[in-house]
Amino acid sequence: MSYGEDRQIAGFLIEKEWVPAERVVYFLEIARMTEKSLKDLLIQNNLITPSQLQIIEEQIHGVQNKIKSGKNRIPNYKIVAKLGTGGMGSVFKAIDLRDRKEVAIKVLSKQFSEDEEYVRRFRREARTMLEMNHPNIVRAYECGQADGLWYLVMEYVEGKDGFDLLKEKRLSERFIIHIGAQMANAMAYYDKRGMVHRDIKPDNLLITASGQCKLCDLGLAKRASMDSKITAAGVTLGTPQYLSPEQAKGEELDIRSDIYSLGATLFHLATGREPYVAKNIIVIMQKHIHEKIPSLREFRPDLSENLEYIITKMLAKNRRHRYQTPEELYHDFYRLSKGEKLLASSPVKSKVPKGGTNRMMAMKKLAFEGEGYGTARRKAISLQRPHQSSKGEALEPAMSKVRKSFLQQQNWIHWFIGFMMIVILVLIYILLNLI
DSSP, X not given: OOHHHHHHHHHHHHHHTSSXXXXXXXXXXXXXXXXXXXXXXXXHTTSSOHHHHHHHHHHHHHXXXXXXXXXXXXXXXXXXXXXXXXXXXXXXXXXXXXXXXXXXXXEEOHHHHTOHHHHHHHHHHHHHHHHOOOTTBOOEEEEEXXXXXXXXXXEOOOEEEHHHHHHHOXXXXXXXXXXXXXXXXXXXXXXXXXXXXXXXXXXXXXXXXXXXXXXXXXXXXXXXXXHHHHHHHTOOOOOGGGOOHHHHTTOOOOHHHHHHHHHHHHHHHHHSSOSSOOSSHHHHHHHXXXXXXXXHHHHOTTSOHHHHHHHHXXXXXXXXXXXXXXXXXXXXXXXXXXXXXXXXXXXXXXXXXXXXXXXXXXXXXXXXXXXXXXXXXXXXXXXXXXXXXXXXXXXHHHHHHHHHHHHHHHHHHHHHHXXXXXXXXXXXXXXXXXX
Protein backbone atom coordinates (compact mmCIF):
# COMPACT_ATOMS: atom_id res chain seq x y z
CA MET A 1 0.00 0.00 0.00
CA SER A 2 1.31 3.48 -0.92
CA TYR A 3 1.96 6.29 1.54
CA GLY A 4 -0.81 8.28 -0.18
CA GLU A 5 -3.34 5.52 0.54
CA ASP A 6 -2.09 5.36 4.13
CA ARG A 7 -2.78 9.09 4.43
CA GLN A 8 -6.29 8.58 3.09
CA ILE A 9 -6.97 5.82 5.63
CA ALA A 10 -5.60 8.10 8.36
CA GLY A 11 -7.86 10.93 7.23
CA PHE A 12 -10.89 8.64 7.27
CA LEU A 13 -10.13 7.38 10.81
CA ILE A 14 -9.67 10.90 12.12
CA GLU A 15 -12.85 12.10 10.43
CA LYS A 16 -14.88 9.23 11.94
CA GLU A 17 -13.02 9.54 15.30
CA TRP A 18 -12.55 5.77 15.43
CA VAL A 19 -8.95 6.19 16.63
CA PRO A 20 -7.48 9.17 18.58
CA ALA A 21 -5.86 11.60 16.12
CA GLU A 22 -2.52 11.53 17.93
CA ARG A 23 -2.35 7.72 17.65
CA VAL A 24 -3.21 7.84 13.95
CA VAL A 25 -0.50 10.40 13.22
CA TYR A 26 2.03 8.44 15.31
CA PHE A 27 1.45 5.18 13.43
CA LEU A 28 1.36 7.01 10.10
CA GLU A 29 4.89 8.21 10.84
CA ILE A 30 5.96 4.66 11.75
CA ALA A 31 4.48 3.43 8.46
CA ARG A 32 6.32 6.15 6.55
CA MET A 33 9.71 5.34 8.06
CA THR A 34 9.45 1.55 8.07
CA GLU A 35 7.46 1.15 4.82
CA LYS A 36 4.96 -1.00 6.71
CA SER A 37 1.26 -0.70 5.94
CA LEU A 38 -0.70 1.63 8.23
CA LYS A 39 -3.65 -0.75 8.28
CA ASP A 40 -1.40 -3.63 9.40
CA LEU A 41 0.07 -1.52 12.21
CA LEU A 42 -3.39 -0.50 13.39
CA ILE A 43 -4.66 -4.08 13.35
CA GLN A 44 -1.55 -5.37 15.19
CA ASN A 45 -2.04 -2.77 17.93
CA ASN A 46 -5.78 -3.51 18.24
CA LEU A 47 -6.77 0.02 17.23
CA ILE A 48 -9.20 -1.11 14.55
CA THR A 49 -11.07 -4.33 13.88
CA PRO A 50 -11.08 -6.31 10.60
CA SER A 51 -14.70 -5.29 10.04
CA GLN A 52 -13.79 -1.61 10.42
CA LEU A 53 -10.93 -2.07 7.97
CA GLN A 54 -13.35 -3.54 5.45
CA ILE A 55 -15.59 -0.46 5.76
CA ILE A 56 -12.58 1.83 5.30
CA GLU A 57 -11.38 0.05 2.16
CA GLU A 58 -14.87 0.04 0.66
CA GLN A 59 -15.10 3.80 1.20
CA ILE A 60 -11.65 4.54 -0.22
CA HIS A 61 -11.43 2.08 -3.10
CA GLY A 62 -15.11 2.11 -4.04
CA VAL A 63 -14.85 5.55 -5.66
CA GLN A 64 -11.60 4.67 -7.45
CA ASN A 65 -13.04 1.45 -8.88
CA LYS A 66 -16.21 3.24 -9.93
CA ILE A 67 -14.23 5.88 -11.83
CA LYS A 68 -11.86 3.37 -13.45
CA SER A 69 -14.77 1.15 -14.55
CA GLY A 70 -16.44 4.08 -16.26
CA LYS A 71 -19.53 4.02 -14.01
CA ASN A 72 -18.68 7.51 -12.83
CA ARG A 73 -18.05 9.81 -15.78
CA ILE A 74 -16.68 13.33 -15.69
CA PRO A 75 -18.21 15.36 -18.52
CA ASN A 76 -15.86 16.00 -21.47
CA TYR A 77 -13.05 13.82 -20.08
CA LYS A 78 -11.97 10.21 -20.51
CA ILE A 79 -10.05 8.63 -17.60
CA VAL A 80 -7.05 6.66 -18.89
CA ALA A 81 -4.93 5.92 -15.78
CA LYS A 82 -4.65 6.42 -12.05
CA LEU A 83 -1.68 8.58 -11.08
CA GLY A 84 -1.83 8.36 -7.30
CA THR A 85 -3.78 8.64 -4.07
CA GLY A 86 -3.58 11.38 -1.46
CA GLY A 87 -5.19 12.29 1.82
CA MET A 88 -8.38 13.71 0.28
CA GLY A 89 -8.81 11.64 -2.86
CA SER A 90 -7.18 10.31 -6.00
CA VAL A 91 -5.60 11.80 -9.09
CA PHE A 92 -6.22 10.40 -12.56
CA LYS A 93 -4.69 11.00 -15.94
CA ALA A 94 -7.38 11.84 -18.50
CA ILE A 95 -7.95 13.06 -22.05
CA ASP A 96 -9.94 16.21 -22.74
CA LEU A 97 -12.33 14.98 -25.44
CA ARG A 98 -12.72 18.49 -26.84
CA ASP A 99 -9.09 19.04 -27.86
CA ARG A 100 -7.43 15.65 -27.04
CA LYS A 101 -5.16 17.33 -24.50
CA GLU A 102 -3.78 15.28 -21.59
CA VAL A 103 -4.86 16.53 -18.18
CA ALA A 104 -4.71 15.45 -14.52
CA ILE A 105 -7.98 15.27 -12.57
CA LYS A 106 -8.06 15.30 -8.77
CA VAL A 107 -11.24 13.62 -7.50
CA LEU A 108 -12.34 14.17 -3.93
CA SER A 109 -13.15 10.85 -2.25
CA LYS A 110 -16.73 10.01 -1.30
CA GLN A 111 -16.49 10.66 2.44
CA PHE A 112 -14.93 14.08 1.82
CA SER A 113 -17.30 14.96 -1.03
CA GLU A 114 -20.10 14.58 1.51
CA ASP A 115 -18.35 16.75 4.11
CA GLU A 116 -19.12 20.47 3.78
CA GLU A 117 -15.86 21.58 5.42
CA TYR A 118 -13.69 19.52 3.08
CA VAL A 119 -15.71 20.59 0.05
CA ARG A 120 -15.11 24.23 1.02
CA ARG A 121 -11.39 23.48 1.35
CA PHE A 122 -11.32 21.70 -2.00
CA ARG A 123 -13.13 24.55 -3.75
CA ARG A 124 -10.78 27.06 -2.11
CA GLU A 125 -7.84 25.14 -3.58
CA ALA A 126 -9.54 25.23 -6.97
CA ARG A 127 -10.13 28.98 -6.81
CA THR A 128 -6.53 29.53 -5.77
CA MET A 129 -5.14 27.47 -8.63
CA LEU A 130 -7.51 28.97 -11.22
CA GLU A 131 -6.06 32.41 -10.37
CA MET A 132 -2.51 31.27 -11.11
CA ASN A 133 -0.85 31.52 -14.53
CA HIS A 134 2.90 31.05 -14.21
CA PRO A 135 5.38 28.71 -15.94
CA ASN A 136 6.60 27.37 -12.59
CA ILE A 137 3.15 26.66 -11.07
CA VAL A 138 0.84 23.81 -12.10
CA ARG A 139 -2.22 25.33 -13.78
CA ALA A 140 -5.85 24.52 -13.07
CA TYR A 141 -8.48 24.56 -15.81
CA GLU A 142 -11.84 23.90 -14.19
CA CYS A 143 -13.62 22.62 -11.09
CA GLY A 144 -16.94 20.83 -10.94
CA GLN A 145 -19.12 18.08 -9.53
CA ALA A 146 -20.21 14.83 -11.20
CA ASP A 147 -22.36 12.09 -9.65
CA GLY A 148 -21.87 13.58 -6.20
CA LEU A 149 -18.06 13.75 -6.44
CA TRP A 150 -16.06 16.98 -6.68
CA TYR A 151 -13.18 17.17 -9.14
CA LEU A 152 -10.46 19.60 -10.22
CA VAL A 153 -8.97 19.48 -13.73
CA MET A 154 -5.30 20.46 -13.81
CA GLU A 155 -2.34 20.65 -16.14
CA TYR A 156 -0.73 17.24 -16.66
CA VAL A 157 3.03 17.46 -16.05
CA GLU A 158 5.14 14.74 -17.64
CA GLY A 159 7.97 14.53 -15.16
CA LYS A 160 9.17 13.40 -11.75
CA ASP A 161 8.84 14.85 -8.29
CA GLY A 162 11.70 15.59 -5.92
CA PHE A 163 11.54 12.21 -4.21
CA ASP A 164 11.69 10.40 -7.55
CA LEU A 165 14.90 12.25 -8.40
CA LEU A 166 16.45 11.49 -5.02
CA LYS A 167 15.91 7.77 -5.60
CA GLU A 168 17.71 7.90 -8.93
CA LYS A 169 20.86 9.91 -8.36
CA ARG A 170 22.75 12.50 -6.35
CA LEU A 171 21.72 15.94 -7.54
CA SER A 172 24.39 18.38 -8.69
CA GLU A 173 24.87 21.85 -7.24
CA ARG A 174 24.00 23.38 -10.59
CA PHE A 175 20.69 21.49 -10.65
CA ILE A 176 19.83 22.51 -7.06
CA ILE A 177 20.52 26.18 -7.89
CA HIS A 178 18.35 25.84 -11.01
CA ILE A 179 15.46 24.40 -8.97
CA GLY A 180 15.87 27.01 -6.22
CA ALA A 181 15.80 29.91 -8.69
CA GLN A 182 12.64 28.62 -10.40
CA MET A 183 10.83 28.15 -7.10
CA ALA A 184 11.87 31.62 -5.91
CA ASN A 185 10.42 32.94 -9.18
CA ALA A 186 7.13 31.11 -8.55
CA MET A 187 7.01 32.35 -4.95
CA ALA A 188 7.51 35.94 -6.07
CA TYR A 189 4.50 35.52 -8.39
CA TYR A 190 2.04 34.24 -5.78
CA ASP A 191 3.47 36.47 -3.04
CA LYS A 192 2.36 39.50 -5.09
CA ARG A 193 -1.15 38.03 -4.91
CA GLY A 194 -0.99 37.82 -1.13
CA MET A 195 -0.66 34.02 -1.04
CA VAL A 196 1.33 31.69 1.22
CA HIS A 197 1.70 28.07 0.01
CA ARG A 198 2.37 26.49 3.46
CA ASP A 199 3.35 23.04 2.23
CA ILE A 200 6.46 23.28 0.06
CA LYS A 201 8.28 19.93 0.05
CA PRO A 202 10.13 17.65 -2.43
CA ASP A 203 7.04 15.81 -3.62
CA ASN A 204 5.29 19.09 -4.39
CA LEU A 205 7.98 19.97 -6.95
CA LEU A 206 7.43 18.41 -10.38
CA ILE A 207 10.46 18.46 -12.69
CA THR A 208 10.19 17.81 -16.42
CA ALA A 209 12.85 16.15 -18.59
CA SER A 210 13.94 19.61 -19.79
CA GLY A 211 14.57 20.74 -16.19
CA GLN A 212 11.50 22.96 -15.80
CA CYS A 213 10.21 22.85 -12.22
CA LYS A 214 6.55 23.36 -11.36
CA LEU A 215 5.07 23.86 -7.90
CA CYS A 216 1.89 21.90 -7.24
CA ASP A 217 -0.63 21.15 -4.49
CA LEU A 218 -1.94 24.50 -3.35
CA GLY A 219 -4.38 22.76 -1.02
CA LEU A 220 -3.04 24.57 2.05
CA ALA A 221 -2.46 27.89 0.29
CA LYS A 222 -4.25 30.84 1.84
CA ARG A 223 -4.19 34.58 1.59
CA ALA A 224 -1.89 36.12 4.17
CA SER A 225 -4.71 38.43 5.33
CA MET A 226 -6.72 35.35 6.37
CA ASP A 227 -3.88 33.98 8.46
CA SER A 228 -4.96 35.00 11.97
CA LYS A 229 -8.40 33.45 11.46
CA ILE A 230 -6.93 30.31 9.93
CA THR A 231 -4.42 29.98 12.77
CA ALA A 232 -7.23 30.19 15.30
CA ALA A 233 -8.95 27.35 13.49
CA GLY A 234 -5.81 25.27 13.88
CA VAL A 235 -5.20 24.31 10.27
CA THR A 236 -1.90 25.99 9.47
CA LEU A 237 0.41 23.01 9.61
CA GLY A 238 2.02 21.62 6.49
CA THR A 239 4.40 18.66 6.47
CA PRO A 240 6.42 18.52 9.75
CA GLN A 241 9.77 17.72 8.10
CA TYR A 242 9.71 21.02 6.18
CA LEU A 243 7.61 23.44 8.23
CA SER A 244 8.96 26.70 9.58
CA PRO A 245 9.44 27.37 13.32
CA GLU A 246 6.54 29.83 13.28
CA GLN A 247 4.34 27.18 11.64
CA ALA A 248 5.22 24.72 14.41
CA LYS A 249 4.24 27.34 16.99
CA GLY A 250 0.96 28.19 15.26
CA GLU A 251 1.89 31.81 14.59
CA GLU A 252 0.83 34.03 11.71
CA LEU A 253 2.61 33.14 8.47
CA ASP A 254 3.95 35.14 5.57
CA ILE A 255 6.12 34.42 2.54
CA ARG A 256 9.19 33.97 4.75
CA SER A 257 7.66 30.75 6.07
CA ASP A 258 7.60 29.40 2.50
CA ILE A 259 11.22 30.50 2.08
CA TYR A 260 12.12 28.38 5.13
CA SER A 261 10.21 25.36 3.76
CA LEU A 262 11.94 25.73 0.40
CA GLY A 263 15.27 25.85 2.25
CA ALA A 264 14.42 22.59 4.05
CA THR A 265 13.37 21.07 0.72
CA LEU A 266 16.60 22.11 -1.02
CA PHE A 267 18.60 20.78 1.94
CA HIS A 268 16.89 17.40 1.46
CA LEU A 269 17.46 17.44 -2.31
CA ALA A 270 21.12 18.32 -1.81
CA THR A 271 21.96 15.86 0.99
CA GLY A 272 19.40 13.07 0.62
CA ARG A 273 18.15 13.61 4.19
CA GLU A 274 15.73 15.95 5.90
CA PRO A 275 17.24 18.82 7.96
CA TYR A 276 15.92 17.36 11.21
CA VAL A 277 15.39 13.66 11.77
CA ALA A 278 13.46 12.05 14.63
CA LYS A 279 11.08 9.18 15.27
CA ASN A 280 8.01 11.29 15.99
CA ILE A 281 6.45 14.50 14.78
CA ILE A 282 6.63 16.42 18.07
CA VAL A 283 10.41 15.98 18.32
CA ILE A 284 10.83 17.10 14.70
CA MET A 285 8.79 20.24 15.45
CA GLN A 286 10.93 20.94 18.53
CA LYS A 287 14.06 20.64 16.42
CA HIS A 288 12.76 23.15 13.87
CA ILE A 289 12.25 25.60 16.72
CA HIS A 290 15.29 24.94 18.91
CA GLU A 291 18.01 22.85 17.33
CA LYS A 292 21.02 24.33 15.58
CA ILE A 293 20.84 24.55 11.79
CA PRO A 294 22.61 21.50 10.31
CA SER A 295 25.61 22.06 8.06
CA LEU A 296 24.93 21.36 4.40
CA ARG A 297 28.59 20.69 3.63
CA GLU A 298 28.92 18.24 6.50
CA PHE A 299 26.85 15.86 4.38
CA ARG A 300 27.97 17.14 0.96
CA PRO A 301 31.55 18.48 1.16
CA ASP A 302 31.56 18.91 -2.62
CA LEU A 303 28.99 21.70 -2.46
CA SER A 304 30.14 25.31 -2.31
CA GLU A 305 30.13 27.60 0.71
CA ASN A 306 28.01 30.00 -1.31
CA LEU A 307 25.19 27.46 -1.67
CA GLU A 308 25.51 26.56 2.02
CA TYR A 309 25.23 30.25 2.85
CA ILE A 310 21.99 30.62 0.87
CA ILE A 311 20.33 27.54 2.38
CA THR A 312 21.52 28.41 5.90
CA LYS A 313 20.02 31.88 5.55
CA MET A 314 16.75 30.37 4.29
CA LEU A 315 16.66 28.12 7.39
CA ALA A 316 17.18 30.91 9.94
CA LYS A 317 15.08 30.33 13.07
CA ASN A 318 14.16 33.98 13.27
CA ARG A 319 12.29 34.99 10.12
CA ARG A 320 13.84 38.48 10.26
CA HIS A 321 17.20 36.87 9.49
CA ARG A 322 16.02 34.98 6.40
CA TYR A 323 15.63 36.38 2.91
CA GLN A 324 12.81 38.85 3.29
CA THR A 325 11.40 38.44 -0.22
CA PRO A 326 11.55 35.78 -2.96
CA GLU A 327 13.15 38.42 -5.21
CA GLU A 328 16.15 38.65 -2.85
CA LEU A 329 16.47 34.88 -2.88
CA TYR A 330 16.18 34.67 -6.66
CA HIS A 331 18.86 37.34 -7.02
CA ASP A 332 21.37 35.31 -4.98
CA PHE A 333 20.56 32.09 -6.87
CA TYR A 334 21.00 33.96 -10.15
CA ARG A 335 24.37 35.40 -9.12
CA LEU A 336 25.54 31.99 -7.92
CA SER A 337 24.48 30.42 -11.24
CA LYS A 338 26.72 32.96 -12.99
CA GLY A 339 29.69 32.01 -10.82
CA GLU A 340 29.64 35.18 -8.73
CA LYS A 341 30.63 35.11 -5.07
CA LEU A 342 28.01 36.34 -2.68
CA LEU A 343 28.95 39.44 -0.66
CA ALA A 344 28.07 37.88 2.70
CA SER A 345 29.93 34.63 2.14
CA SER A 346 33.60 33.85 2.31
CA PRO A 347 35.66 32.59 -0.64
CA VAL A 348 34.90 29.04 -1.75
CA LYS A 349 37.39 26.44 -0.53
CA SER A 350 37.91 22.92 -1.77
CA LYS A 351 37.73 21.39 1.72
CA VAL A 352 35.37 21.96 4.60
CA PRO A 353 37.28 23.61 7.49
CA LYS A 354 36.87 21.80 10.80
CA GLY A 355 35.34 24.76 12.54
CA GLY A 356 33.99 26.52 9.47
CA THR A 357 35.04 30.01 8.44
CA ASN A 358 34.46 32.82 10.89
CA ARG A 359 32.03 34.43 8.46
CA MET A 360 29.98 31.26 8.04
CA MET A 361 29.96 30.63 11.79
CA ALA A 362 28.78 34.20 12.33
CA MET A 363 26.06 33.67 9.76
CA LYS A 364 24.84 30.51 11.49
CA LYS A 365 24.89 32.24 14.87
CA LEU A 366 22.92 35.17 13.46
CA ALA A 367 20.42 32.77 11.91
CA PHE A 368 20.00 31.09 15.29
CA GLU A 369 19.99 34.28 17.37
CA GLY A 370 17.10 34.89 19.70
CA GLU A 371 15.85 31.32 19.88
CA GLY A 372 18.23 29.65 22.35
CA TYR A 373 20.69 26.93 21.47
CA GLY A 374 19.21 23.45 21.25
CA THR A 375 20.75 20.08 21.76
CA ALA A 376 23.73 18.91 19.76
CA ARG A 377 22.88 17.69 16.25
CA ARG A 378 22.38 13.93 16.10
CA LYS A 379 24.53 11.70 13.97
CA ALA A 380 23.25 11.73 10.39
CA ILE A 381 20.54 9.18 9.68
CA SER A 382 19.67 8.69 6.05
CA LEU A 383 15.94 8.11 5.57
CA GLN A 384 14.38 7.48 2.18
CA ARG A 385 10.83 8.77 2.25
CA PRO A 386 8.22 6.69 0.42
CA HIS A 387 7.02 8.15 -2.87
CA GLN A 388 3.74 10.03 -2.67
CA SER A 389 2.24 10.41 -6.14
CA SER A 390 -0.58 12.65 -5.05
CA LYS A 391 -0.94 14.94 -2.12
CA GLY A 392 -3.67 15.88 0.30
CA GLU A 393 -4.33 17.73 3.50
CA ALA A 394 -6.79 15.46 5.25
CA LEU A 395 -4.48 15.21 8.26
CA GLU A 396 -4.76 18.92 9.14
CA PRO A 397 -7.16 18.31 12.07
CA ALA A 398 -4.79 15.69 13.46
CA MET A 399 -1.80 17.96 13.00
CA SER A 400 -3.71 20.71 14.80
CA LYS A 401 -4.11 18.40 17.80
CA VAL A 402 -0.43 17.42 17.62
CA ARG A 403 0.55 21.09 17.54
CA LYS A 404 -1.66 21.81 20.58
CA SER A 405 -0.13 18.84 22.38
CA PHE A 406 3.33 20.11 21.50
CA LEU A 407 2.60 23.61 22.81
CA GLN A 408 1.05 22.18 25.97
CA GLN A 409 4.17 20.07 26.46
CA GLN A 410 6.35 23.17 26.17
CA ASN A 411 4.14 25.06 28.67
CA TRP A 412 4.32 22.10 31.08
CA ILE A 413 8.13 22.06 30.89
CA HIS A 414 8.28 25.80 31.66
CA TRP A 415 5.89 25.35 34.60
CA PHE A 416 7.88 22.41 35.95
CA ILE A 417 11.18 24.34 35.77
CA GLY A 418 9.58 27.29 37.60
CA PHE A 419 8.13 24.97 40.25
CA MET A 420 11.52 23.29 40.85
CA MET A 421 13.23 26.67 41.22
CA ILE A 422 10.69 27.64 43.91
CA VAL A 423 11.28 24.32 45.73
CA ILE A 424 15.06 24.86 45.63
CA LEU A 425 14.73 28.42 46.99
CA VAL A 426 12.48 27.19 49.85
CA LEU A 427 15.00 24.45 50.74
CA ILE A 428 17.86 26.96 50.74
CA TYR A 429 15.83 29.26 53.02
CA ILE A 430 15.12 26.36 55.45
CA LEU A 431 18.78 25.28 55.51
CA LEU A 432 19.96 28.84 56.18
CA ASN A 433 17.53 29.14 59.12
CA LEU A 434 18.72 25.81 60.53
CA ILE A 435 22.33 27.01 60.40
